Amino acid sequence: MDEPEKSLKERLREAMIACRESVFPAYASPAEVFDGLAEACRELGIEEWDVYAERGPVARLEAEVADLLGRPAAYFPSGVMAQQVALRIHADNAGNRRVAMPDLSHLLVYEDDGPRILQDLRIEHLTTGRETPTKAHLDAIPGPLAACLVELPLRDAGCILPTFDELAELAQGCRERGIALHIDGARIWESQQWFGKPLAEIAGLADTVYTSFYKGLGGLAGAALLGDDDFVAQARLWRHRMGGTHFRSTAEAVSALVGLRDRLPHIGECVTWARALAAALPPSVTVQPPVPHTNTFLMYAAGDSDAVNTRLLAALEEHSLAFSRPWKASDEPGRVVTEVTVGQGALELDAEIVAGHIAALVGSRLSRERRSKRLHGHTAGDIFGRTSEVLLKGSLMSVQFEVRIDGMTCSRCVESVTNALGDLDGVHGVEVDLNPGATSSARVTADEPVEPRVLRSTLAKAGFTIARDT
Template identity: 55%
Template sequence: MPDHLTRFRGLTAACDATVFWHPVETPGAALRRLADLADELDVSWDQYGARGPVAMLEEQLEALFGKPAAFFPSGVMAQQSALRVWCDRSGTSRVAMPDLSHLLVHEQDGPRRLHGFQVEHLTTGAEVATAEALHGVVGRLGAALVELPLRDAGCLLPTWQELTDLSAAARHRGVPLHVDGARIWESQPFWGTSLAEIAALSDSMYVSFYKGLRGIAGAALIGSEDFLAEARVWRTRMGGTLYRSTPEALAALLGLRELLPRMGECLAWARTLAAELPALGIIANPAQPHTPTFLLHADGTDDAVNERLLGVMERERLRMTGLWRASREPGRVMTEVAVSTPALDHEPQRIAQLLAEVAVG
């Protein structure tokens, strides 16, 4: 019998619709959408990260965030470049960040091996960063990184007051505050503030284009002109000044146009769904999601739950969650869901019932 992952991939390709994440699309269909946009905008090719749609994208980001922007081929490169600039300026390689930060969990020790960063934990576990947390990291720091939202903790966000106080504490101490904003688009509705107001609290910010905005790849750094000039040097040193990035920039422009305005709707749908789940034996984390991406927990084993998931997908021809996995609590399973525009075509109450069929049986 095929393993769960193989069967899941086959069923995903055969489904007629999806609930979570973005619609399944062939490369040809995706590239045709971008070709149509290129014709509409009458763009030329970019060259080495300048001109063409890359320049258009950077201009749109500056309008949204109130600060200049620089395109990067990946978020890993963007964030390491940002921290390297701040540490070089300050003369210390000590950086404070959450122990659940992407840089520590998903980058194969790259920040330390490539740049020699000495990491101090700003927070530990499912805890949002606050001014008090920064005060607890004693000694000289090259930078402090806050992940908004803290993805591996269920996409947790601080309150606006907590974020404002953290920014003030960093500035009072003279520590540059860098924001890992891979999902900042999805986070903005939680605070009800503008992207420019969020960016004003940081010294630099990274944003991603392939998550909530359905891009192909790519990222950007937001910050002052002098900061970006140094970051671009590190982009070149790390091999990130690609000859062409036109498809990635076009996809980001399309996401900003079509998906960014609907983030608030996605969060409202996610919260309606989450409110239905406890009575059905499923716990959402956070109980009221901070962003459209959050975690689900239930009693059971991953083998049993995934068998039911595959059965529901086959019957309904509907792409549901990803595969469930065992949680740290014995006898419990978990999965992450990311609400995007396809979910808005479904009643959250019906999806809650299907989730209960999968998770509880």
């Protein structure tokens, strides 16, 4: 009897797994993973089992996370459980079932209405669509609230983040109204580079924090809730009531410890590589956000999902390079979308070459200027770190100049300046050096010099001025 023909989805999955190189986080076979965990136990000196989430690697994991994020932590087997527990505790303590969160929050989009059905919570939308939360959004919700949840980053909007100042102002607004601020920090590890602050300082803005161990850290499963001692004690109680205090969580905890040791130190490099890839893509591929805030972003292009995925399957099999995940139809007719999450394997790849594969996939091509920026034999991290050298050697038609800019204070300003200057005709490279409170600078690479009046006008529209000594 003939086996049924595999679907395109199944064939794409098999082709992705078979690739020798990958932009995305790679996962070994179960046997390889468990071999690695055994070796990790020896390396980390783990000789004791955890029992009902006490002692052993669970206790060690809670201690390490508490040290990184600056407050006591409780291990949870599930992020869904952990988030509902956090909001329930805040609602019970406040005597108020009303909580605010983005309409794109994971709790509302993917959890089958659990917060309302199981915890009797009344949900108010803090933001709608691709908005980052600010105090103004909170002020627009009248009346008492038990809690305000912010998702850092907001994944379904392309993993976007507020500025640190915006988050601090929102936290102050919550304190003034007696509202508990809860951070959904499933990807807080990936968000640190955007904020430019220690993890403990970011987490310290909130009353409570949730984080995940199986996303950026690559653990098998698991999560943690963090807060003050009383909150953590209540969280442990609710974990037990909801069946989350498992007899053994050893494998999950050890894998999370390995992620903290081996993956966390490289997440910032993955964010830089993601930005290099986004900058190298042709104009026909739209990136959300335009400058990635984390190592995850969305790509949009014109096309039909079946046609693009059929070409993707052929490219994966030909190159043995997982440069794109499958695409799906976007909300905009005639366009497709896919999510990019950069893993450590990408650091050994050239972002320009990967961008070329993506361009070919969606029926586009890199411009002459973008092709000339390739430097074979170097990784994308090398290229990003030596932009001036690479562009001057790689393109005889290019000129590079520096613009000194006043009025820049944060990473959002960097994004605004990069987009404003990058949209000028003939400009195909902008690298900003932020100096908050003083004069910042932008290195611009273009086909020819840009008139000063054009630069002044462009920056003025974006809310900045050219320094007098430019």
